[in-house]
Amino acid sequence: MSLKIVVLIKQVPDITRVKFDAERGRIDRSSAEAEINPFDLNALEAAVQVKEKLGGTVVAISMGPQNAAVALRDALARGADEAILLEDNKFAGADTLATSYTLAGAIKKLGNFDIIFCGEKTVDGDTGQVGAEVAEFLQVPHLYYVSKVKEVKEDKIVVVSEMEEASYVVECEFPVLVSVTKDVNKPRLPTLREKLKAMKAEIKIWHAENLTDIINLSNVGYAGSPTVVSKVVVPKEKGREGKVFKEINEGIKVVLEELAKKGLI
Template identity: 55%
Template sequence: MNIVVLIKQVPDMERVKFDREKGVVDRKSAGTEINPFDLNALETAVSISEKMDAKVTVISMGLPSADEALKEAIARGAHEGILLSDRSFGGADTKATSKTLAGAISKIGKFDLIIAGEKTVDGDTGQVGPEIAEILDIPHISYVEKIEDINQDNIVAQCELWGGTYLKKAKFPVLITVTKYINEPRLPTFKSKMKARKAKITVWDMEELKEVLTLEEVGFKGSPTKVKKIEVPQSAKREGKLFRENINEGIEEIITVLEDKKVLGV
């Protein structure tokens, strides 16, 4: 079995800052990490590979520095890492990103299972996984919280959607997106980290993918949607009042507020 895992290097969203004047994320303001949901996807793949004969290949699209994320993925149990990096890939929306990743997957050749996180914390769209499945013309199962069964022919997965629990079965090849509830990603050991530092990451640029992609399909050129501005709302501060001397006045104030908020009928 061949498993492909999609990962993305994202800013540390706990520390990243936003340029309010330009309306963009200041990616230089914080360090980077593997998208948390992608760690769940990787853990799912590695767990499967430990139970059955499966090769785990991790793919990421990004800057040359993203090879560190791929080496971390290898330290966590992946067997191979492929980085898609080229200036022409820059400025990609979800469609162009999906097209590029799908092209790389098709270049790999035979694959049985593609696993992605349900979304990325810097984009939050949840579109790339399903779009890749549509481009590759394969079925997909989204928001998987548990794998009930898997064998050489198919997978049975439990997913949560719109307040309901669904049990879905699909034959390979298939793509699934997983939630954070599917597992607890393991931490790499010191030994695996040292071994991964020596791992060779395969890098594919546009020249390597020209047989499966055109310049009009990737990056800014292949993106029908453009982000013009990101607005970050100001943090709301909680307000409070103390009524130590006159409790009844405080009660009246609470009732007034609840009536204004339509919590209580006037």
């Protein structure tokens, strides 16, 4: 038995440092280091654990600029066997629909697959739509908000899915798309040896022209994106407020009153 597992990896900017270009309504990606979307590290770990249990190959796919090859190299160091970067100017400006259409096209081009793992959402776009849309384009069921992989067999997976107030145990036969939360596992750290090996590994680059037998180019990138962002506003954070008391007893009285009001004393 050899399972074919796909992992969707998006490269995102370090969200704690990134700046926002309010004028153009976009993230200024040059303002911070890029890394694998944290949820996708969990997706990758889940994929590698399945491979280690049942055998198979893990193919990491990312759609993004040339620099996203760095994220794919990291994925190889963490246990992926192959990496494919979908990179082309024609893919630029894609909304979630065009992104999902392109990713699904690449997965179709790979041929048969058993499981696709992805993150529940990204820390930059944060729509949480891509996984479900990829599943729809491929006409396969999807299991969302998966917090635990309970069991994997040669033809099916059993997971715990966190939906609203309840946790569901769901069993699904392959092929299936599984979208994971951060609780599903603890991603491993690559060793120096694994990192060095990944430095030399091949990252396959697929341009739009490599997919024309599968996808319609009018459905990719900006041209294929029905979403229009009319305005983006960066909310102003309310700063901390303070009061200065020159008279110490008055200060203590106010603090005690505030604490009592909040039921803390």
